[in-house]
Amino acid sequence: MKKLELKNHQVWRDLTEILETLDANTVVKQHLELSDYKICGYWDEQDKYYETITLPRLLKAELVSSSIGVTHKERFLQLKFFLIASAVDGTQTASNNAQKLGELVLIYNENLDFIDESWLLDIDSPMLEIQL
Numbered sequence: 001m002k003k004l005e006l007k008n009h010q011v012w013r014d015l016t017e018i019l020e021t022l023d024a025n026t027v028v029k030q031h032l033e034l035s036d037y038k039i040c041g042y043w044d045e046q047d048k049y050y051e052t053i054t055l056p057r058l059l060k061a062e063l064v065s066s067s068i069g070v071t072h073k074e075r076f077l078q079l080k081f082f083l084i085a086s087a088v089d090g091t092q093t094a095s096n097n098a099q100k101l102g103e104l105v106l107i108y109n110e111n112l113d114f115i116d117e118s119w120l121l122d123i124d125s126p127m128l129e130i131q132l
Contacts, residue, residue, distance in 0.1 A: 011068065015066065015068060015077075018077070019063070019066055022063065022079075024061040024062060024063040024079075024081055025060060025061050027061070027079070027081075027106070028059070028061035028081055028083070028104060028106075029059075029061070031104075031106060031114070031117070032055060032059070037054055037055045037056075037057060037059075038052055038053065038054050038055075039052070039053045039054075039055070039119055039121075040052050042119060042121065044121070044123050045120075048123075049132075050123070050130055050131070050132060051131045051132060052130075052131040053121065053123075053128055053129070053130050053131075054128070054129035054130075055083070055085075055101065055128065056085045056101075056127050056128075058085060058086050059083055059084070059085050059101070060083075060084045060085075060086065060098075061081040061082070061083060061084070061104070062081060062082040062084060063079060063080070063081055064080050064081065064082050064103075065079075065080040066078065066079050066080070074109065074110075075109070075110040076107050076108060076109055076110065076115060077107070077108045077109075077110075077112070078105060078106070078107050079105070079106050079107075079108070080103060080104070080105045081103065081104045081105075081106070082100055082102075082103055083100070083101045083102050083103065083104055084098050084099065084100050084101065085098065085099050085101050085125075085127045086098045086099075099122075099125060099127060100122065101121060101122055101125050101127060101128065102119065102120050102121035102122050102125075103119070103120040103121075104117065104118070104119055105117065105118040105119075
């Protein structure tokens with residue numbers, strides 16, 4: 001049996017290059033602009049349904065993990081982001097009042113065309129505008 005090692009494979013160098021040049025805020029902002037910062041038809045962890053959730057426009061994305069997937073027919077890139085909102089009031093700066101709103105997972109095919117998304121939101125956040 002032949003031993004196969006992937007640790008020095010070109011795929012890792014290519015993925016590292018993509019991730020080093022990726023601007024997480026731009027990727028997430030472009031994705032959210034397509035839906036006007038609205039998530040329609042969201043089910044939370046307790047199986048409660050929300051018609052529409054509107055995210056704040058002052059949102060920062062932080063890339064927290066990435067992975068590649070391969071099936072017999074497809075190859076894809078999965079990117080997981082933390083979504084962080086900032087509220088500014090008269091006494092605190094935005095960075096002191098930042099709140100994690102949840103997570104967003106975006107999946108792209110090998111041509112970096114969007115395939116799918118997955119949300120995990122803090123429904124109790126006052127920064128989300130919720131319609132049941």
